[in-house]
Amino acid sequence: MIRQIAPPDILEVLKIEYSCFKYPYPPSLINFLYANFRETFLVAEVGEIAGYVIGISDDKEGHIISIAVKENHRNLGIGKALMDGIIENFKNKEISYVKLEVRESNTRAITFYKRLGFTKKELIPTYYEDGEGAYILVKNLG
Ligand SMILES: CC(C)(COP(=O)(O)OP(=O)(O)OC[C@H]1O[C@@H](n2cnc3c(N)ncnc32)[C@H](O)[C@@H]1OP(=O)(O)O)[C@@H](O)C(=O)NCCC(=O)NCCS
Numbered sequence: 674m675i676r677q678i679a680p681p682d683i684l685e686v687l688k689i690e691y692s693c694f695k696y697p698y699p700p701s702l703i704n705f706l707y708a709n710f711r712e713t714f715l716v717a718e719v720g721e722i723a724g725y726v727i728g729i730s731d732d733k734e735g736h737i738i739s740i741a742v743k744e745n746h747r748n749l750g751i752g753k754a755l756m757d758g759i760i761e762n763f764k765n766k767e768i769s770y771v772k773l774e775v776r777e778s779n780t781r782a783i784t785f786y787k788r789l790g791f792t793k794k795e796l797i798p799t800y801y802e803d804g805e806g807a808y809i810l811v812k813n814l815g
Pocket residue numbers: 693740741742743746747748749750751752753754774775776779781782784785786788
């Protein structure tokens with residue numbers, strides 16, 4: 674059910690990105706991430722593409738760039754399965770910690786990440802283009 678992205682999935686990922694976020698990442702960025710980081714670009718397939726997670730990494734740090742699950746597939750554990758999958762990939766690359774940014778107002782996602790063992794590191798004011806701040810959340814993989 675959780676697998677690496679394949680070319681035919683990209684359009685579906687873009688549809689989910691545009692339906693889930695007020696300020697979605699542009700197709701050019703999603704294509705760039707597909708071209709350069711597909712090992713840590715995973716999709717959840719449940720009859721259809723239900724969600725995706727995109728990560729990038731260097732030698733020691735993993736960074737979750739985006740995660741979204743289609744509204745009609747939420748609260749079924751798909752988000753957790755995607756996060757478990759990408760964290761397993763990061764561990765295989767011997768990465769020691771993961772970070773991500775989340776909007777201050779996105780309490781649902783913050784609760785979700787905390788349950789997965791992420792903790793708040795700092796708040797960056799006016800991080801997003803509309804002026805909202807971002808919490809940096811981190812999780813050690815050691
Ligand atoms: C955040 C997001 C990815 C979570 O995806 P999801 O598939 O709903 O996540 P899960 O189902 O694994 O977990 C969600 C909740 O469902 C609950 N849940 C999981 N499996 C369940 C099940 N079988 N039955 C009932 N509840 C369940 C979990 O307890 C969890 O609760 P929590 O959020 O309080 O921890 C999703 O809400 C989303 O796409 N949001 C919009 C995009 C977004 O904000 N992305 C994050 C940007 S930083």
